[in-house]
Amino acid sequence: MKSYPISIKPFGERAILVEWPSEVSESILADILDFMDAFKEKRISGWEMSVAYNSLTMVYNGGFIDFEETKAIIQECHKNQTKIKTQRIQHLWTLPVCYDLEFGSDIVEVAKTLNMSIQDLIGQHTSHEYVVYGIGFLPGFMYLGGLPTSLEVPRRAEPRLKVKKGSVGLASKQTGIYPQESPGGWNIIGNCPVNLFDPGNASPCFVKVGDKIRFTSISKAEYKLHKIEGEVGIYKPEKVVLNA
Amino acid sequence: MLKVLKAGLYTSIQDLGRFGYRDIGVPIAGAMDQESVKKANLLLENDENDAVLEITMTGPTLQFNSDTYICLSGAQIVATLNNEPIENYTVVKVMEGDIVSYGRLEKGFRGYLAIKGGLGTEKVLNSRSQFYPVTYLPRLKDGDEIPYIETKSYEPKISEVKIEEHFDLGILQVYKGPEFSLLSDGQLTEIFAKSYSVSKENNRMAYQLSELITGHSHSMLTSGTIPGTVQLTPAGRMIILMKDGQTTGGYPRILQLSEESISILAQKKYGDELRFKLS
Numbered sequence: 001m002k003s004y005p006i007s008i009k010p011f012g013e014r015a016i017l018v019e020w021p022s023e024v025s026e027s028i029l030a031d032i033l034d035f036m037d038a039f040k041e042k043r044i045s046g047w048e049m050s051v052a053y054n055s056l057t058m059v060y061n062g063g064f065i066d067f068e069e070t071k072a073i074i075q076e077c078h079k080n081q082t083k084i085k086t087q088r089i090q091h092l093w094t095l096p097v098c099y100d101l102e103f104g105s106d107i108v109e110v111a112k113t114l115n116m117s118i119q120d121l122i123g124q125h126t127s128h129e130y131v132v133y134g135i136g137f138l139p140g141f142m143y144l145g146g147l148p149t150s151l152e153v154p155r156r157a158e159p160r161l162k163v164k165k166g167s168v169g170l171a172s173k174q175t176g177i178y179p180q181e182s183p184g185g186w187n188i189i190g191n192c193p194v195n196l197f198d199p200g201n202a203s204p205c206f207v208k209v210g211d212k213i214r215f216t217s218i219s220k221a222e223y224k225l226h227k228i229e230g231e232v233g234i235y236k237p238e239k240v241v242l243n244a
Numbered sequence: 245m246l247k248v249l250k251a252g253l254y255t256s257i258q259d260l261g262r263f264g265y266r267d268i269g270v271p272i273a274g275a276m277d278q279e280s281v282k283k284a285n286l287l288l289e290n291d292e293n294d295a296v297l298e299i300t301m302t303g304p305t306l307q308f309n310s311d312t313y314i315c316l317s318g319a320q321i322v323a324t325l326n327n328e329p330i331e332n333y334t335v336v337k338v339m340e341g342d343i344v345s346y347g348r349l350e351k352g353f354r355g356y357l358a359i360k361g362g363l364g365t366e367k368v369l370n371s372r373s374q375f376y377p378v379t380y381l382p383r384l385k386d387g388d389e390i391p392y393i394e395t396k397s398y399e400p401k402i403s404e405v406k407i408e409e410h411f412d413l414g415i416l417q418v419y420k421g422p423e424f425s426l427l428s429d430g431q432l433t434e435i436f437a438k439s440y441s442v443s444k445e446n447n448r449m450a451y452q453l454s455e456l457i458t459g460h461s462h463s464m465l466t467s468g469t470i471p472g473t474v475q476l477t478p479a480g481r482m483i484i485l486m487k488d489g490q491t492t493g494g495y496p497r498i499l500q501l502s503e504e505s506i507s508i509l510a511q512k513k514y515g516d517e518l519r520f521k522l523s
Contacts, residue, residue, distance in 0.1 A: 009422050012500035015470050017422045022465060050267040050468050052492045057468025061263045134466065136269045136492030139377060143466060143492075180377045197268070199368050199378045205268040 004031050006078055008071045011057065013064045018074060020054040024145045024173075026131055032056055033088060033210050038081035042073065051209045052134035052143060092129065092212040094238040095177070095192050097168050098223035099125075103191035106156070110170060110187050113153050122217050124151055125189065130175065130213045140179035140197025140205045144213060147175045159185035166191040168215070193226040194237055212242065245309045246359070248388040252304035252346065256383040256448075257363055257390065259295040262371035266491045272471065273373040274487050276448060276510035277354050278503075279410065280318035284358035287315045287335055287402060294362025295372040297384075299355040301513070303346020304384065306357075308338045310394035313360040319352030319411070319511060334404040352411040352511035360398060364391040375488055414439070414518045416505040421474060423496035426462050434458065435498075439519045440482070442512045448488040451509060456480040462496055469493040472501030484509065 004020050011017045018035070020028045032051055039049070039058075046062035058074075099107060099122045111118045130144035137143075147170070155171040160183065163169070167178045169186025178184060179196040192215075198204050207213070218226070229235035248255075260281070261274025275281040275298055282292045297304070303321050316323055316332045323330050323346050330336050330344075332355075338344070344357070365372050368379050376382040384390075427435070434457040445452040459480035468491065469475070475483045475495035484501065485493070486509070499520065501509065512518060 010419065011422055011468075011497075012419055012470065012472055013503055015468075015500075017468065019422075019467075024465065048264060048266050050491060052467045053465040055465070055467040057266075057470070059266065059470060134492060135267065136466070136468070137490050139265075139269045141269055197377065204265070204270075204369065209267070 002027050004028060008074055010067045015057060015059045016070055018056040022054055024053055024133060028054055029133060029210060034081045034086060035078055037086045037088060038077040038084045041084055052136055090210050090242040091239045092214060092242050093207060094214050094216050095194055096218040096226055097190040097192050097215045098218050098220055099190040100220050104189040106187040107189040110153050110189055124148055126215045126217050132207055132209050132211045132213060134209055135205065138179055138182055142176055142207060144176050147173055153187055155185040156187055159183055163188060166193060168192055193223050193230060195230050245389040246392055247307040247309060248304055248384050248386060249307055250305040251384040251386050252299060253302035254300040254383055255304045256298050256374040257295050257365055258298045258373045259371055260293045262369055262373055265369055269491050270378060271488050271491055273375040276487050277318050277507040279507040281356050283407060284315040284317035284356055287333060288313060288358055288360050290362055297357040301349050301353060303355060305345040308342050309340055311339050312392060312395045313337055313398055315358045317356045319355040320350040321355045322347035333407050335400040353513040354510055359392050360395045361393040410508050411511050413508050415521050416509060416518055417502040417523050418499040418520050419523055421497035421499045424498055426496050427498055431458050436520055439517050442514055442516045444514050446514060448486055450486055450489055451484045453482045464496060466492050466494045472506045473497050474499035
């Protein structure tokens, strides 16, 4: 396992930012997750950690931080993290997407811009595995990496005031799902019927950073079925353990 | 039950926040001016995290259906109990059927109403703070009923205090943000030598400042943000994230407000002036 240099910066009175080299890479993400496991081993309560691509934001809910003291703990964890045997389990989730024109309000336009047929666009979007590099922006919103360059389109010139819950979008190097209705500037190519954020569940978000996502194309009838299954709580997205 | 006869402009239930879910994109939410909430809860001998009403500019009209004690704090908004004026930071007894209503805003922007024992709505993800989509609605609506525990009699240890309010303070104490080093000497001078005013775009998510500074063309990977983070857009707009602010962002984080300054800013409204002071 490769280890990278890190930089540790103060971030106000109660947070610290740890940064890895500024790249989108699975190997950097693995290093961050290893570090988190090593830090959790310390069992210091009150810390929240959130990953976004190459950085880890560490927030302490117990009061103000002594920066130098915490920095020393972070450096020690990073130095020794390879010695920790990780129990991390990562999944590949298959999420259904209906690319019907009813949901994919920009799919015709996007296919035209990319100079490919709608069938090819769907084919390419469903043939890659996307890495979850972070969850943020909205509760349950996944930052996905690994979009093929052939599917890169600029975000819409004018953002929409309302993008429907479940909308699947494309914007430059990113693809993703809006977990709730929200304003947004991404090009919408379909809709995913799976609820990605359920505050009624003790673990509201089934996807974890480091997991992978694959999309599969479904018909409108299947979409409606999954939606109903979700509402009554019997829908379980398909998953495979990646590192068993 | 506390019956919301009129909800007011933007009234919501808040405690000190929802911790432990930022890794799935859930903002901490919670009261914007925590200093004022803690003081009101302290006077009622509540837990400091007990849920209160956060009232924005135009207050609600509320009816109590059982006896209790309340304490108002935060912004100075004319308030009455059955048409008799009541003051901030004073423990007030209310009886079954009593009505509290609000009038003109005099100073500050956000007022709080704390109740003996705290508001008893159901916790969602370990907090009562209203934040959509964690809670079903982001704020109260007319006709809502909020549970609380009846208190027939109670002797407050201290029944009122004089508080040195922070509404007139226009200086926000800041620390260097993670991307502070990207700022040019010219931008630094602009930020710290001038004063800025709160724009119309101000709410529980973020406060934008009206005046632009020199812009930039730095691009960065999306990274973590917390309440009090000052982001700088390429156009030179400063956006200060508040309690409902998103947990990640892609603009350089040039400054970070002190906790106390977040409470100071929470009492600012459109047009109010402020300055930054680096710690």
